[in-house]
Amino acid sequence: MKDLESTIKLLAARGKGILAADESSPTITKRFAAVNVESTEETRRAYRDMLVTTPGVNEFIAGVILFEETLNQKALDGTPFPKKLEQLGIVPGIKVDKGLVILPNTADEQVTQGLDGLSERLVDYRAKGARFAKWRAVYAISDHTPSMLAIKTNAECLARYAAICQANGIVPIVEPEVLIDGAHTIERSAEVSERVLNAVFHALKKHKVQLEYIVLKPSMVINGKTCPVKASCDEVAKATITVLKRTVPAAVPTINFLSGGQSSEEATANLNAMNALFGHLPWNVSYSYARALQDKPMKLWHGDSQQVKAAQQAFYHRAKLNSLASVGKYTVSMEKETATA
Ligand code: 13P
Numbered sequence: 001m002k003d004l005e006s007t008i009k010l011l012a013a014r015g016k017g018i019l020a021a022d023e024s025s026p027t028i029t030k031r032f033a034a035v036n037v038e039s040t041e042e043t044r045r046a047y048r049d050m051l052v053t054t055p056g057v058n059e060f061i062a063g064v065i066l067f068e069e070t071l072n073q074k075a076l077d078g079t080p081f082p083k084k085l086e087q088l089g090i091v092p093g094i095k096v097d098k099g100l101v102i103l104p105n106t107a108d109e110q111v112t113q114g115l116d117g118l119s120e121r122l123v124d125y126r127a128k129g130a131r132f133a134k135w136r137a138v139y140a141i142s143d144h145t146p147s148m149l150a151i152k153t154n155a156e157c158l159a160r161y162a163a164i165c166q167a168n169g170i171v172p173i174v175e176p177e178v179l180i181d182g183a184h185t186i187e188r189s190a191e192v193s194e195r196v197l198n199a200v201f202h203a204l205k206k207h208k209v210q211l212e213y214i215v216l217k218p219s220m221v222i223n224g225k226t227c228p229v230k231a232s233c234d235e236v237a238k239a240t241i242t243v244l245k246r247t248v249p250a251a252v253p254t255i256n257f258l259s260g261g262q263s264s265e266e267a268t269a270n271l272n273a274m275n276a277l278f279g280h281l282p283w284n285v286s287y288s289y290a291r292a293l294q295d296k297p298m299k300l301w302h303g304d305s306q307q308v309k310a311a312q313q314a315f316y317h318r319a320k321l322n323s324l325a326s327v328g329k330y331t332v333s334m335e336k337e338t339a340t341a
Pocket of ligand 1: 290291
């Protein structure tokens with residue numbers, strides 16, 4: 001309990017967020033391919049070293065979620081990554097789910113696997129320095145999905161995972177992602193998100209998960225990518241906070257959004273609008289982005305050690321803007337500031 005308390009205190013620190021650097025090997029390979037970088041153990045190590053050793057980034061980043069490979073790797077100076085993060089005052093975390101499989105008897109909806117042996121794996125991860133974990137469930141929106149079966153099955157898995165984490169002194173990030181793919185409206189996204197979050201919190205309660213020691217990582221309530229009507233930042237903020245107020249108990253200390261395919265600028269502006277428009281929210285409202293934090297730094301780096309400084313400056317700048325957004329103090333004009341680390 002003491003461990004859960006000290007970890008959540010660090011993760012929920014106002015003005016700070018979480019970097020998701022836990023792309024699985026197939027996912028990082030895809031991202032690297034887009035910037036013409038071969039994905040090898042060494043390039044992945046060099047890239048993640050570039051991110052976490054960015055000077056000063058610990059002002060804005062409270063925790064980093066690692067993929068298992070990185071948890072076991074050493075940073076370029078020979079220090080194991082978890083130790084390196086600790087030295088920098090950043091809490092190391094670990095993605096523990098084992099990805100998505102089709103849920104039979106649905107319209108190819110997906111459920112997340114990885115519960116078998118989870119407790120034993122957590123003991124090992126913890127010994128290696130991990131203090132929090134992540135499990136991602138996904139829900140695709142179509143006219144007929146997500147089904148109640150998919151919603152309930154994923155909620156049950158998220159809750160079992162969270163309970164197992166807490167039993168091992170690990171703070172669980174509970175991540176139900178309503179996908180942005182599709183032509184759905186923001187209203188439909190709100191309706192689905194509300195149903196999903198209701199089921200998740202119902203299951204968390206059933207499994208006696210202590211809400212004081214979780215991080216909720218939801219998607220924002222937003223129109224689908226190909227929806228002809230694009231919601232403004234204020235509309236996204238209002239719809240998202242409305243759904244969260246209806247579903248997320250005040251006992252939850254912090255909500256850290258995923259970026260889910262929004263551009264870096266959009267993800268920052270939407271987060272800012274939530275904190276600027278709503279003064280007294282019961283939870284810290286912050287970020288746990290992967291793509292929206294990494295897009296520009298990854299492009300600048302593109303596997304070239306000569307570009308590490310430029311990439312780090314871009315990463316520092318993006319993290320700073322998101323930190324400002326997490327307290328409602330970001331403005332679009334800051335996008336033009338020179339990025340200096
Ligand atoms: P994105 O911010 O790129 O959506 O990734 C967040 C994440 O951790 C997905 O599980």
